[in-house]
Amino acid sequence: MNNPQELFDLGPVVPVVVLDEAAHAVPLARALLRGGIRVIEVTLRTPAALAAIERIGAEVPDVVVGAGTVTTGEQAEQAAKSGAKFLISPGATDRVLDAMEQTGLPFLPGVATVSEAMRAAERGLTALKFFPAEAAGGVPYLRSIAGPLPGLRFCPTGGITPARAGAYLSLPNVGCVGGSWLTPADALAEGDWSRIEALARDAAALR
Template sequence: MNDPQELFDHGPVIPVVVLDEVGHGVPLARALLRGGIRVVEVTLRTPAALGALERIAAEVPDAVVGAGTVTSPDLAQDAAKAGAAFLVTPGTTESLLDAAEQTGLPFLPGVATVSEAMRLAERGVTALKFFPAEAAGGVPFLRSLAGPLPGLRFCPTGGITPAKAGAYLALPNVGCVGGSWLTPQDALAAGDWSRIEALAREATSLR
């Protein structure tokens, strides 16, 4: 996968995952695959995240595992070395954008304003993360961008639930949504992979 737009072709939802145990990564990715979801974003919010990402990349070749919450150039490099297939940032600074480009990986840079989206478009970036989606204007905001910025597509993330996902996915400039509801912390802690598989299967029918 070389083009971040390809992330939008794998399904309507990218699971946004917080892992506290390295050993949870592989069974989680396998459960998502059984439920029909290939792409998973492991957020770099915990000490276990990079190790879990590395193991998924090595042991679950059918999964497309990326690193989320990439907030610094060092994290971008660390994620690339761990085997990330793509990067996702919550916001975008010039140094972070440069570092993401230098990895050679596809990436979804985070935006929350029109000016941020336009600045990235000037640099040729057309696949973006809209974060925090619900807090930053939600569906009405993205709908209003479709006219003046028709060349941009978004993966809105932040506060999105199964009940809200459909309204986002109906927008012409939304390629997919990011959601944490597919991998609830209590299910991860209990190793309840069948529940996660069921949630993944439900998510594939959202579009």
């Protein structure tokens, strides 16, 4: 995968995963894959994240694994070395954008305003993360900016529920949505992979 737009073709929902234990990474990825989900964003919020990315890449090659919550250049570099296939950031500072570009990986920079989206577009970036989606205006906001910014597509993430996901996916400028509901913390802690598989199956059927 070389183009961030290709992320939108992998499925309607990108699971946003927080892993406290790297040992959960492979069974989680396999459960999501059985449910029809072929992409995972492992957030760099825990010490286990980089090892989890490495394990998924090595043992579940049919899943495209990436790193989320990239907020520093060092994280971008570490994620690339761990085998991440894409990067996602919550914001779009020049330093973080430069670092993500230097990895050579496709990436989705986070934006929340029209000015931020326009600045990203000036750099040639047309696939963006809209974050925090619900708090920043949600479906009405994205619908309202589709006209003045027709060349941009978004992966809205943040506060999206299964009930709300369909409304986002119906928008012409939305390629996919990010959701944490597919991997509830209690299901991960209990190793309830069948529950996660069922949630993945429902999510994969959204479009």
